[in-house]
Amino acid sequence: MPKPSKTIQEQITLLQSRGMQFSDIANAPHFLSNISYYRLKGYWWEFQDDKTLHHFAPNSIFEDVIDLYNFDRHFRLIVFNAIERIEIALRTKLIYHLSLGYGADWYMNPSIF
Numbered sequence: 001m002p003k004p005s006k007t008i009q010e011q012i013t014l015l016q017s018r019g020m021q022f023s024d025i026a027n028a029p030h031f032l033s034n035i036s037y038y039r040l041k042g043y044w045w046e047f048q049d050d051k052t053l054h055h056f057a058p059n060s061i062f063e064d065v066i067d068l069y070n071f072d073r074h075f076r077l078i079v080f081n082a083i084e085r086i087e088i089a090l091r092t093k094l095i096y097h098l099s100l101g102y103g104a105d106w107y108m109n110p111s112i113f
Helices: 008-017 025-034 037-047 062-102
Strands: 048-050
Touching: 008 025, 025 037, 025 062, 037 048, 037 062
Parallel strands: none
Antiparallel strands: none
């Protein structure tokens, strides 16, 4: 049975009832409406001391969850930037060597693959 939808304020109330604290509760609706409850859920998982009842450990602060989310977002950008550089360099080398070895139409030769 699907869970009923909750408004942003109901989500905040649910988090509070489970022990989540807010340093600046006025900013919580902004984050929940732009990131979403269910995306943030993965980041507050480790803040829970009871993962069955979804109760938060003492001193679990919503803004710490946002900081963890932002760290992950920035880290992902750094990693994907590095992966892109590696991918382009590898593709460039592959094209260069295959072009020299098999001619300009190397990509149309199925026997290479």
